[in-house]
Amino acid sequence: MSSLDPRVNRLDLKRVLEGEVQTNSHLVTYEVFHQDKRGKQAIHVGIVHAPSPELALVFAKEQYSRRGKTANLWVVKTSDVYTFSPADDDMFETTPEKVFRDPAAYKVRDRIEAYQLKNKATN
């Protein structure tokens, strides 16, 4: 099996398919968080593959801060992120119905808006 892309050839696909070689076994994924200004929240922007956190940070710099302003980057090993299981999706199912938790949904909001409108009209 040969390809025009040397990276594909380097993979040694025949041996991979026969299970002799485990590809990229030394690489794991790191989640990358980007902060555009000191003090602002770091926002998740994607992942990089790397063999160590140091190299993950080096890669994250060119992968996710090539353009615009950057104050800092964080990398966190994906396996260190503790999350809900997809099977637990049902725990979130009824949340969108609970509109009373959204301040915009309060009835009083209508009255405030009516008052503001009236006030604006008299000014």
Add this chain to the structure above:
Amino acid sequence: MNINATKDLLFKMADDALIIGHRNSEWTGIGPMLEEDLAFSSMAQDKIGHALALYKILNEVLGEADPDKLGFMREEKDMKCCHFVEYPIGEYDFSIIRQFLFDHAELIRYEMLAESGFQPLAQLAKKVKGEIKYHVMHADTFVKQLAAGSEEAHARLQNALNNCWHLALGIFEKSELESDLIKDGTFAGEEELQARWLAKVTPLLEAANLKIPATNNDKIALGGRRGYHSEYLKPLLDEMCEVVRTDPAAEW
């Protein structure tokens, strides 16, 4: 200020940056992994940017031709780059060790030039220091990672270091006008740069369990700063300049 000495310094720095930038860009699309492909290509782009900034000083402050002409229209014998940057990219171990040795020298050179009495150069040095700091961080992290890896990875690094050592020492070849640069306060000189570089890279290589080859003065790759180049520069220039030289007056 000795103008010719300053020009000579700017030309050798610019030519080094242009040629290493071109060489490293040859990894674009065939890097060892996607993330590294992108990072190495970006750093190659940075180098071309540094070359442009230096050619601009030569053009705008010292009356030389415009940057495109200086970069693409000079003959091999007029180029002032060292042999180290001319060598083909080889395998990744060679390119990483070259980045490690070359960029540490670059970083210290620009740190020294931040104190230069020649203001345009001092200003540029302050501007690019962050970029080169990242290039050095990239090289340091890779060397540390690979040296601590498999036996093959370590052996490859050691072999690359053996092949690079006398080429790297060619970076510090003195120009004939060196003493004027020092006297004018433009640049503290190659000898001091080399001493500071050696003090910086030695502990890093030792920490990576890599052995610095014994220096043999007869083997140091000299000549580049005087226009005598390795066999690899001419084909590189022919390829890099092929399109622009077919019609130098074309508008891009």
